Amino acid sequence: xxxxxxxxxxxxxxxxxxxxxxxxxxxxxxxxxxxxxxxxxxxxxxxxxxxxxxxxxxxxxxxxxxxxxxxxxxxxxxxxxxxxxxxxxxxxxxxxxxxxxxxxxxxxxxxxxxxxxxxxxxxxxxxxxxxxxxxxxxxxxxxxxxxxxxxxxxxxxx
Amino acid sequence: xxxxxxxxxxxxxxxxxxxxxxxxxxxxxxxxxxxxxxxxxxxxxxxxxxxxxxxxxxxxxxxxxxxxxxxxxxxxxxxxxxxxxxxxxxxxxxxxxxxxxxxxxxxxxxxxxxxxxxxxxxxxxxxxxxxxxxxxxxxxxxxxxxxxxxxxxxxxxxxxxxxxxxxxxxxxxxxxxxxxxxxxxxxxxxxxxxxxxxxxxxxxxxxxxxxxxxxxxxxxxxxxxxxxxxxxxxxxxxxxxxxxxxxxxxxxxx
Numbered sequence: 201x202x203x204x205x206x207x208x209x210x211x212x213x214x215x216x217x218x219x220x221x222x223x224x225x226x227x228x229x230x231x232x233x234x235x236x237x238x239x240x241x242x243x244x245x246x247x248x249x250x251x252x253x254x255x256x257x258x259x260x261x262x263x264x265x266x267x268x269x270x271x272x273x274x275x276x277x278x279x280x281x282x283x284x285x286x287x288x289x290x291x292x293x294x295x296x297x298x299x300x301x302x303x304x305x306x307x308x309x310x311x312x313x314x315x316x317x318x319x320x321x322x323x324x325x326x327x328x329x330x331x332x333x334x335x336x337x338x339x340x341x342x343x344x345x346x347x348x349x350x351x352x353x354x355x356x357x358x
Numbered sequence: 359x360x361x362x363x364x365x366x367x368x369x370x371x372x373x374x375x376x377x378x379x380x381x382x383x384x385x386x387x388x389x390x391x392x393x394x395x396x397x398x399x400x401x402x403x404x405x406x407x408x409x410x411x412x413x414x415x416x417x418x419x420x421x422x423x424x425x426x427x428x429x430x431x432x433x434x435x436x437x438x439x440x441x442x443x444x445x446x447x448x449x450x451x452x453x454x455x456x457x458x459x460x461x462x463x464x465x466x467x468x469x470x471x472x473x474x475x476x477x478x479x480x481x482x483x484x485x486x487x488x489x490x491x492x493x494x495x496x497x498x499x500x501x502x503x504x505x506x507x508x509x510x511x512x513x514x515x516x517x518x519x520x521x522x523x524x525x526x527x528x529x530x531x532x533x534x535x536x537x538x539x540x541x542x543x544x545x546x547x548x549x550x551x552x553x554x555x556x557x558x559x560x561x562x563x564x565x566x567x568x569x570x571x572x573x574x575x576x577x578x579x580x581x582x583x584x585x586x587x588x589x590x591x592x593x594x595x596x597x598x599x600x601x602x603x604x605x606x607x608x609x610x611x612x
Contacts, residue, residue, distance in 0.1 A: 207491055214487035220480025223435045278443045281436045284565055291564035297555045300597050304604055326571030
């Protein structure tokens with residue numbers, strides 16, 4: 201529990217830091233950090249439910265994309281601004297590293313395993329983005345005839 | 359210049375700057391199309407890749423025009439992207455006189471920049487946190503931060519003479535791997551792998567990869583495939599740099 205809380209806090213600061221690197225305005229930096237923390241929460245939660253890399257990457261990315269889209273509507277800015285820092289803690293750096301190390305050690309069985317895991321995670325993240333962005337692009341998350349996002353922030357649907 | 363030329367100039371320059379600051383291709387195409395429609399242009403045709411934009415359209419009095427630009431590479435600057443996006447919204451709703459559009463575009467790019475120390479602090483905060491996520495010790499975090507600062511300045515140095523990105527990636531990763539090996543040898547850092555994974559997060563083209571796959575799913579297959587090819591080469595360069603450092607100095611920490 202404490203370990204998870206620590207990782208969530210680290211994710212907040214990682215996203216906040218990348219927010220500065222990507223030159224996000226000061227007033228949106230905390231939202232960027234929050235995006236990272238929410239994505240990490242979803243990731244940890246999903247990791248307890250399933251061990252399928254594709255499934256937890258997909259849903260964690262969908263959480264990040266949904267958060268970014270909701271904030272984009274609320275703040276009237278492109279979703280990309282919060283999407284990039286939110287998703288960075290999910291990037292499969294350790295899988296790529298293990299693929300390389302096993303390539304160097306010529307343990308091709310392990311190398312292929314890590315390479316496959318890496319590819320599946322990237323595919324999961326990408327598909328998660330595409331699903332949410334395609335849906336919101338056309339409909340901006342309409343729910344039962346109401347603009348769900350606008351409804352969330354107590355705004356009238358257009 | 360006639361109105362159509364002003365509008366097309368604005369559209370391609372706005373699209374190019376949005377792409378340069380980090381927008382995805384689908385978003386940029388949509389923005390350019392909306393602006394053309396708001397000025398009642400007809401027969402709008404947009405072809406764009408991450409390095410090129412071509413827009414052609416016809417005005418209401420049947421004058422045709424085409425514009426093509428090469429998108430110059432720039433750093434991801436999401437605040438600039440936000441301002442450009444706001445400008446596109448403003449242009450779509452207010453349709454200002456076409457001859458003022460170029461001036462509005464220049465004004466939109468005039469945003470407050472973070473100073474160099476702030477950006478370095480951003481890198482340090484981000485990579486220290488990532489090192490923590492990967493389970494690194496305080497020593498590992500320190501090593502990752504020192505290497506990050508060194509890589510930051512080397513990257514800036516290499517970008518000035520416009521050195522090929524693939525070569526600069528390989529060189530940076532070789533330096534990162536070598537420094538990490540020496541830090542572990544000096545017992546400042548404890549886990550070579552964690553330091554390297556953390557530093558590689560600074561260089562791995564994670565977001566371009568996700569955008570490339572997104573391009574493929576969103577009917578921009580040509581750009582998606584080209585981007586994936588470029589990312590593959592960049593990643594191979596990172597791998598080559600790391601492999602070289604491990605072959606050269608990995609034995610010191612075995």
